[in-house]
Amino acid sequence: MRRRLRLTYVLLIGALLGALAVPLGLAYAQQRTHQLLLDRRADATHLAGLAEQAVREGGPAEADLAAEVRRYTWLYGAGAEVRDATGAVLAAGGGVGDGARDARHGALAGRTTERLPLVTPFGPRRVTVAEPAGRDAQVVGTVLLVAPADAARRDVALVWAALAAGAIAMFAAAYVAAGRLARWTLRPVAELDAATEAIAAGQLHARAPVGGSGPSELRRLEERFNAMADTVAAVVERQRAFVADASHELRTPLAVLTLRVENLRSELTDPGSQDYERALDEIDRLSALLDDLLALAQVESGTPAAVEPVDVVGEVRPRLEAWAEVAEARGIDFTVRLPEELTARCVPQTAGRVLDVAVDNALKFTPEGGRVDVSLADAAGEVVLRVADDGPGLPPDELAVARDRFWRSPRHSNVDGSGLGLALADELARASGGSLDLLAREPHGLVTRLRLPLQPSGARQ
Known part of the structure; x- marks a missing residue:
């Protein structure tokens, strides 16, 4: 029962810890993903401004754009690609791959990347951010960034590890506390079990200890059990004392009766001899019965025998x-x-x-x-x-x-x-x-x- 009670406590505490740790971990992952999106959108917006200037002015502006793209890809290890409205590449670096085509089409339609896949320790490794270049509805180009998510994944992993470590520590503490709580709760039950086992084995003096630890309801049960055991032991003791006293007191009149019956032998005639012998046999049987009753009462007296x-x-x-x-x-x-x-x-x-x-x-x-x-x-x-x-x-x-x-x-x-x-x-x-x-x-x-x-x-x- 102690194991089941402890398991119940631990399962409830584990469910509570999971209900707290999992939402916290997901909330931080979402916040870190949003932060990553804002950082990369700021970079994409800066490059979009340079791209708009390069499309409108050409010449040195295109050279500045290309230099900025190279510097950005070298600094962040990301892929960057800037195109004009016709799809011609104005500047590129790091490689963006073919998987960003949908994001590029969305940028040409004037849509900015609004959300990224949730960043977790298990992925994604890279995120794609697209930004249109131009003002209002006049899109003159697109900026596409494919940035690594390693730093964000590492941050999420550290927070998740901290949450897991905290949950494990709290779970271990809860496991120990649940064990102590279960022992404290069931200690009176164990004491009652030991007392009842001893009484069932014939030790009528056994009692449950009173005044120890445990729920007050079970402590009251121990007190009432002891009172009941005292009453039963007193009744059994009175019964044994009666049997022992009766057996002992009857031996004297029985001995006198035996002597008087034996003294009648000389007064008997032959027809009464058979009945006389039967009477003596019954007296002997009654004497043996009293001896057995007295011996049984002494054995069951409750006094520990010397082994x-x-x-x-x-x-x-x-x-x-x-x-x-x-x-x-x-x-x-x-x-x-x-x-x-x-x-x-x-x-x-x-x-x-x-x-x-x-x-x-x-x-x-x-x-x-x-x-x-x-x-x-x-x-x-x-x-x-x-x-x-x-x-x-x-x-x-x-x-x-x-x-x-x-x-x-x-x-x-x-x-x-x-x-x-x-x-x-x-x-x-x-x-x-x-x-x-x-x-x-x-x-x-x-x-x-x-x-x-x-x-x-x-x-x-």
């Missing part, structure tokens, strides 16, 4: 050993490929918690006899944790929404889970400056891929 070098291999190895036992009990082939050492820059426990979510989902949906592959590697400067299964997988439309909170596939509504695992994993990945991707596996299955920034081997830890 530091983390030994990812050391973080995930103990968890994988525990998950290997679960996979063996379920009859699932569980393969793990880990490097000796790999360090990422992330929030501590990010890789471990995302691994738990991904492996838990993989083992839930992989049938007995299936396969789950876990790999950790350095790929293109990133730490990539990959969990792949050969379960039913998800169609493309469900892959796009699987990380939403409380989302569960309609095909898996009877499977245990809170629907917050992938949402929590996605928030942890973003807090660490990485990303979480869900990909389809061929011919069937799901791939959960976590990418984290790699800690350079030479960086300080």
